[in-house]
Amino acid sequence: MPELTLENLRKEYGGHVAAANISLTVADGEFVSLLGPSGCGKTTVLRMVAGLIAPTSGRILVDGRDITRVPTHQRQIGLVFQSYALFPHMTVFDNVAFGLRRQGVRGAELQQRVQQALASVRLPDHARRYPRQLSGGQQQRVALARSIAPQPQLLLFDEPLSNLDAALRDEMQFELKRLQRELGITTLFVTHDQTEAMSLSDRVCVLAEGVVQQYDRPEIIYDRPATAFVARFIGRSNRLDARLEARDGAQCHLRLAQGARLVSHHAAAGVAPGESVAVVVRQEDVLLLSQAGEHTHRARILLRSFVGSRVQYALQLDGGPELIAEVAASADQAQLQPGDGVHVGFRPERVYVHADASGRAPAAVPMQARP
Amino acid sequence: MSTRLAAWGLMSPLGVVLLLIFVAPVLFMVPLSFQEYIPGMGTSGAWTLENYTQIATDGYYREIIGRTLVLGLGVTALCLLLGYPLAWCMTRVGPRLRLALTLLVIFPMLLNLVVRAFGWIALLADHGLINNLLMDWGLIEAPVRMMFNLSGLLVGMTHIYLPFMVLMLVPAIQSVPQDVHDAAATLAAGRARIFWSVTLPMTAPGILAGSILVFVLSISALVTPRMLGGATYKVVATLIYDEFLLTLNWPSGAALAFVLTIIALAVVALSNRVLGRWGGLS
Numbered sequence: 309m310p311e312l313t314l315e316n317l318r319k320e321y322g323g324h325v326a327a328a329n330i331s332l333t334v335a336d337g338e339f340v341s342l343l344g345p346s347g348c349g350k351t352t353v354l355r356m357v358a359g360l361i362a363p364t365s366g367r368i369l370v371d372g373r374d375i376t377r378v379p380t381h382q383r384q385i386g387l388v389f390q391s392y393a394l395f396p397h398m399t400v401f402d403n404v405a406f407g408l409r410r411q412g413v414r415g416a417e418l419q420q421r422v423q424q425a426l427a428s429v430r431l432p433d434h435a436r437r438y439p440r441q442l443s444g445g446q447q448q449r450v451a452l453a454r455s456i457a458p459q460p461q462l463l464l465f466d467e468p469l470s471n472l473d474a475a476l477r478d479e480m481q482f483e484l485k486r487l488q489r490e491l492g493i494t495t496l497f498v499t500h501d502q503t504e505a506m507s508l509s510d511r512v513c514v515l516a517e518g519v520v521q522q523y524d525r526p527e528i529i530y531d532r533p534a535t536a537f538v539a540r541f542i543g544r545s546n547r548l549d550a551r552l553e554a555r556d557g558a559q560c561h562l563r564l565a566q567g568a569r570l571v572s573h574h575a576a577a578g579v580a581p582g583e584s585v586a587v588v589v590r591q592e593d594v595l596l597l598s599q600a601g602e603h604t605h606r607a608r609i610l611l612r613s614f615v616g617s618r619v620q621y622a623l624q625l626d627g628g629p630e631l632i633a634e635v636a637a638s639a640d641q642a643q644l645q646p647g648d649g650v651h652v653g654f655r656p657e658r659v660y661v662h663a664d665a666s667g668r669a670p671a672a673v674p675m676q677a678r679p
Numbered sequence: 680m681s682t683r684l685a686a687w688g689l690m691s692p693l694g695v696v697l698l699l700i701f702v703a704p705v706l707f708m709v710p711l712s713f714q715e716y717i718p719g720m721g722t723s724g725a726w727t728l729e730n731y732t733q734i735a736t737d738g739y740y741r742e743i744i745g746r747t748l749v750l751g752l753g754v755t756a757l758c759l760l761l762g763y764p765l766a767w768c769m770t771r772v773g774p775r776l777r778l779a780l781t782l783l784v785i786f787p788m789l790l791n792l793v794v795r796a797f798g799w800i801a802l803l804a805d806h807g808l809i810n811n812l813l814m815d816w817g818l819i820e821a822p823v824r825m826m827f828n829l830s831g832l833l834v835g836m837t838h839i840y841l842p843f844m845v846l847m848l849v850p851a852i853q854s855v856p857q858d859v860h861d862a863a864a865t866l867a868a869g870r871a872r873i874f875w876s877v878t879l880p881m882t883a884p885g886i887l888a889g890s891i892l893v894f895v896l897s898i899s900a901l902v903t904p905r906m907l908g909g910a911t912y913k914v915v916a917t918l919i920y921d922e923f924l925l926t927l928n929w930p931s932g933a934a935l936a937f938v939l940t941i942i943a944l945a946v947v948a949l950s951n952r953v954l955g956r957w958g959g960l961s
Binding site for chain 1 (some may be wrong): 856858859861862863864865866867868869872876877880881883957
């Protein structure tokens with residue numbers, strides 16, 4: 309199974325840069341997600357890998373072989389679309405057999421391999437149906453079977469689950485993961501859904517405005533976001549404006565605009581005392597305490613909202629900004645009511661400080677080392 | 680239920696008009712086609728099947744019916760062969776060029792049929808532009824017959840019915856999603872394979888609609904065959920015209936009209952089945 313390498317891949321449309329010099333490596337058999345908001349360039353990158361869009365510059369390598377100028381139909385890839393893109397005039401069997409027939413597979417072997425592909429997506433009895441006779445989820449399974457049947461070098465997904473309803477999406481996520489593990493195909497998966505990216509991928513590449521923000525394992529992306537953009541985009545977080553008062557290596561003391569103080573262990577490089585910074589704290593990292601302690605702040609509960617397994621609170625810090633805190637519905641703090649007073653604390657190792665107070669994606673970011 | 684009632688209500692004015700003005704007169708012709716005809720006298724009042732049996736047995740009629748069908752199928756095939764690439768181009772170019780091409784396609788329809796037929800006569804006649812040029816250049820010695828025969832009718836009628844075909848094909852080609860093309864490409868299909876296996880069958884509904892329209896229009900056309908075919912090279916439509924207005928044999932004309940209608944319906948039904956199966960519609 310091959311390794312996919314992108315070298316300074318760039319795509320411009322007129323003056324607009326859709327993908328700015330993207331470099332990344334997807335290891336043999338690895339499942340990598342391209343994650344980002346719409347317009348971040350993730351689909352552009354995927355389509356360049358598929359050969360459906362020609363890059364402005366840069367190279368695409370599979371196992372060291374340059375395929376940048378190889379036409380799509382010679383790339384040995386499988387691509388699963390958000391729209392399924394099944395052939396409506398063919399039966400499920402003929403859809404799945406399409407790629408195999410191009411490879412010259414005929415007769416009993418064709419029958420057997422189509423059946424095998426359909427069985428692996430758990431639709432063994434649907435070969436003679438037409439796509440329009442199937443549900444959305446079933447159509448996407450057929451599309452998946454069609455793309456894996458010819459045993460491609462690379463499997464590409466373009467938001468394949470976005471058209472499915474929530475319950476089906478969860479089910480398909482597990483199916484996808486199981487199938488990818490079984491087949492061990494090197495996979496690039498485009499999505500705007502962070503949960504999807506986190507749960508499926510070996511590594512996640514977060515993109516914003518055509519630039520790689522961070523490329524690492526999901527745990528690291530979540531726990532140690534490299535940029536303010538990643539910190540804001542991944543998880544549900546609070547973003548506060550603050551000023552850096554003093555720093556000692558990565559540890560620094562901050563003062564929020566309204567006077568409250570807090571400590572962070574994750575200051576970005578290049579932030580000097582006296583500068584305005586953006587502080588990012590995840591909702592679940594806002595601690596609600598019954599007693600005051602060092603670096604705690606008095607706050608008042610404004611709103612309580614119950615969201616199944618969790619409870620969310622909107623808080624007003626005394627002399628400070630509003631925050632959102634999230635606790636498990638089973639926790640003691642889940643019974644607080646609007647109007648109650650509470651002490652708020654932040655774990656320094658869960659407070660992220662970034663230079664750009666605007667919180668926008670920076671132009672370039674050092675890449676994380678491969679795990 | 681109420682929406683269905685409303686639908687019938689909204690359709691009924693047009694339905695009544697169509698029934699009274701178009702269907703009723705046609706149905707009145709059914710008894711006429713079974714009347715005995717006596718030359719110079721008109722109908723005798725006796726019932727007979729002869730009007731139909733003579734169409735089936737008389738070689739003269741059979742030849743004209745065959746010629747009409749060949750003409751209809753030929754015009755349809757030519758319109759499809761010329762129209763499909765044009766329609767395909769129109770879906771691939773930018774909006775400005777598409778508008779220009781659409782206007783070009785529609786433009787001939789703004790001219791009167793007779794004018795267009797005369798245009799072709801000026802080109803195709805024994806001493807028309809083409810023959811004169813070819814003879815001036817010494818490529819031929821005597822004029823080549825291009826009118827009053829099948830080729831002349833094919834050329835003239837393809838020109839007239841091409842816009843109908845193109846206008847039916849453009850939306851059909853447009854409705855094939857780009858993703859489906861791309862999917863075929865990722866499955867190792869080259870351009871030619873994608874066209875034959877995906878684009879063409881997926882546009883079957885448009886091909887079918889355009890072909891039926893052109894076929895039906897061309898086998899029932901009167902003016903162009905009359906002008907380019909003359910009085911001797913007849914098709915069914917001109918024959919019916921002559922039976923009604925020259926020989927005054929209304930029963931025979933009515934019977935011919937019904938035979939033509941039934942043949943047309945049969946061809947339409949057959950092509951519907953065949954193309955429908957190919958395009959995965961049935």
